Amino acid sequence: MPLNVVSLVSVGRHPQSGRQRRAEQDGRAVELGMNLKVVQNSQLTVLHAGASSEPVLRTYAGMGLPELKVLELAEQDDAVPALGDYLQSANADIVLTGVRAESGESSGMVPYLLAEQLGWPLVPRIADIVSIDDGVAEILLALPRGQRRAVSVPLPFVASVDNAAAEARQTAYGPGMRARIEGNKAVTEVDEVRAGWQESDAKPRPKRLKVVKAKTAADRFKAATAKPQGKAGKVMKSESAKEQAEEIFKLLLEEKVIK
Amino acid sequence: MSGEGSFEVLRRDPRAEWIARNRLHPLHGTINVGEEAEVRGPSGLIRKNPHKVGFIGPNGIKRIDRLKGNATAAGLGRRSSGPQEVQLPLHAVENPDFYIVVVPDLVGGRLTSQDKDVLGQAHKLVKGIDGEGAVVAVCFGESKEEGYDTAGVDRLIHLGGEEYEGFAPEQRLAALMQVEAQLQPKHWLFPDSVHGGADLGSRLAARLSERPAVQAWQVDHASTVSRGASGSKDIQRATPRILLLAEECADPIDETRHEAQAIELAAIPLTITRLKDQGQVAVDPNAIPLAEAEFILSAGNGIHNWEQFHEAAEVLGATEGASRVAVxxxxxxxxxxxxxxxxxxxxRVYIAVGISGAIQHMQGIGQCDKVIAINSDAGCDMVKRAALSAIGDSEEVLAELIKLMQAHKAEQAEGGDQNAA
Structure with missing residues (x-):
């Protein structure tokens, strides 16, 4: 039986121009799903919760998808109940999402809420799915500083795709326009909590100033003029090269940069 | 001051004042002329005697200390050794009415600057809420931090068991649920970071069915402003129970010391973890962008054997860097x-081999934690900045380092074989 992979996509926002675009991480989630299709012979469903008339969906379809599924929702509706309801019945094995949406609240809660609702494990910030054998997936997590961690998780699971995953392929206009976008009726629940919020354009955040809490003029003068003198470290002058290297090695082990 | 006091007539004793002024008077010794004795003028104002200012220095010359006690004690023949440790006032919370829980990232076992900001934010929230509150820090894994008290931790829950090490979000979530049941905290504060704070906070929010504020940057007890739509919108709302705080959300604690008293948790059930951590994967250190690299071996003008340098970087598993001269x-x-x-x-660790430390280079490594210098000149700027410096021929030191690392690797491989067998 082929695996069922569902990639969730949303409407992105270009960071400079503010235009709508294919969301960066969602694109990577689709790319990962398409690569799995080649390796694992799985089925990929690309799912969007929102309006099926959305032109951005064509840019996802232009990656080479014959069709997209859309759960018809209005602007003020909550996407989680609709998605949860769909996934419960869709018999999915892997659900891929971005880490955070580029529009709306962008809280990054959708994968967590879906995982909680479905009772599936959640794998945060994945870089790649290495293999899937006997219903257990080997996954690479993206850690800060370019590091990776291997994790194994049983199917089914929800995963959010990090920026470290393979970049989304180019989208083609013609195939995108020809793709079938199928709108489905969905459970609609108005997000009432959000209706009570006030949204405004982001104000630039103040930079943190270096405040000198000096009590006397002499202290203030020192703070303004003196070089910040860190604690002088250990200096090894007369030791042999071997002793010096041993000391350095000890520090490296202590800081756990070498294993 | 009471209202009656201001109408009180100031009574003076001119004779006593005269005796106090006249050092030759036979009764002068009986009248208290201590430093604290204040002399009042006819209008009731305190008068200062300009002749009494200062003290007689060691050379018999009168010295006036205008530094209000901040001068070094050079005159007394003692040299103070560096800046003195200041004991900050203790902020004690005996019977807290409520708790605010902070879950710091503790990267490398130490509080990050964002963790400290979040602790500062927690204290800001405590001040805004009626009653006495305590800030609880829940720390997972190995902790090397010593400054919990000065960072603002009133109560500390440290869970250092093996089940919390590495990537264990499910077990950590179980522990947080236990904290929730035991303390019923008013707020949960997480740093919104890639080090696991955002992940754990979102997990807890989903489990408790609370709606968190994410990328919150302006928080008080009533309202919260957070960034939405990938940082292009500000969302203002009532402060929720769970907050994922952006960097520099509040000022860290710097004026008080806190108790950092340990709290014992009831037994935490071991969860069946579905996410199995298989450990970190070795990545090619030179594929990591230099700005993100954790461990850099950097070369400067003092390197002559470049092949050996590249070998050292490869053996140590360090990302290569260079000074401007080498480039x-x-x-x-x-x-x-x-x-x-x-x-x-x-x-985190930066080894500068044969780099004397031009100011432009020092700016570039400003954020590095531990700098190790290998240099032939003991007086250069890099040695002043370094936590550990080896003065000598860099080629010899690198050769020894390579040998040590190879021995270490061989040892580990042996240990691994034994484990496997």
């Missing part, structure tokens, strides 16, 4: 240059 001379590519004109690095 200009064509020994290293331009994108490896560290410094103001190259890359600003954030490595």
């Amino acid at each position: 200009d001379d064509g020994f290293m590519p331009r994108f490896r240059q560290v410094g103001a004109t190259g890359t600003w690095v954030t490595a």
Whole structure:
């Protein structure tokens, strides 16, 4: 039986121009799903919760998808109940999402809420799915500083795709326009909590100033003029090269940069 | 001051004052002329005697201390050894009415600057809410931090068991649920970071069915402003129970000391973890962008044996960096240059081999935690900045380092074989 992979996509926002675009991480989630299709012979469903008339969906379809599924929702509706309801019945094995949406609240809660609702494990910030054998997936997590961690998780699971995953392929206009976008009726629940919020354009955040809490003029003068003198470290002058290297090695082990 | 006091008539004793002034008077010794004795003028104002200011120095010359006690004690023949440790006032919470829980990232076992900001934010919230509150820090894994008290931790829950080490979000979530049941905290504060704070906070929010504020940057007890739509919108709302706080959300605690008293948790059930951590994967250190690299071996003008340098970087598993001179001379590519004109690095450990430390280079490594210098000149700026410096021939030290590392690897491989067998 082929695996069922569902990639969730949303409407992105270009960071400079503010235009709508294919969301960066969602694109990577689709790319990962398409690569799995080649390796694992799985089925990929690309799912969007929102309006099926959305032109951005064509840019996802232009990656080479014959069709997209859309759960018809209005602007003020909550996407989680609709998605949860769909996934419960869709018999999915892997659900891929971005880490955070580029529009709306962008809280990054959708994968967590879906995982909680479905009772599936959640794998945060994945870089790649290495293999899937006997219903257990080997996954690479993206850690800060370019590091990776291997994790194994049983199917089914929800995963959010990090920026470290393979970049989304180019989208083609013609195939995108020809793709079938199928709108489905969905459970609609108005997000009432959000209706009570006030949204405004982001104000630039103040930079943190270096405040000198000096009590006397002499202290203030020192703070303004003196070089910040860190604690002088250990200096090894007369030791042999071997002793010096041993000391350095000890520090490296202590800081756990070498294993 | 009471209202009656201000109408009180000031009574003076001119004779006593005269005796106090006249050092030759036989009764002068009986009248208290201590430093604290204040002399009042006819209008009731305190008068200062300008002749009594200062003290007689060691040379018999009168010295006036205008530094209000901040002068070094050089006159007394003692040299103070560096800045004195200041004991900050203790902020004690005996019977807290409520708790605010902070879950710091504790990267490398130490509080990050964002963790400290979040602790500062927690105290800001405590001040805004009626009653006495305590800030609880829940720390997972190994902790090397010693400054919990000065960072603002009133109560500390440290869970250092093996089940919390590495990547264990499910077990950590179980522990947080136990904290929730035991303390019923008013707020949960997480740093919104890639080090696991955002992940754990979102997990807890989903489990408790609370709607968190994410990328919150302006928080008080009533309202919260958070960034939405990938940082292009500000969302203002009532402060929720769970907050994922952005960097520099509040000022860290710096004026008080806190108790950092340990709290015992009831037994936490071991959860069946579905996510199995298989450990970190070795990545090619030179594929990591220089700005993100954790461990950099950097070369400068003092390197003559470049083959050995590359070998050392490979054996140690360090990302290669270079000073401007090494790049200009064509020994290293331009994108490896560290410094103001190259890359600003954030490595935790930075080994500078044969780099004396031009100011542009020092700016580039400003955010590095531990700098190790290997240099032939003991007086250079890099040695002043370094936590550990080896003065000598860099080629010899690197050769010894390579030997040590190879021995270490061989030892580990042996240990691994034994484990496997």
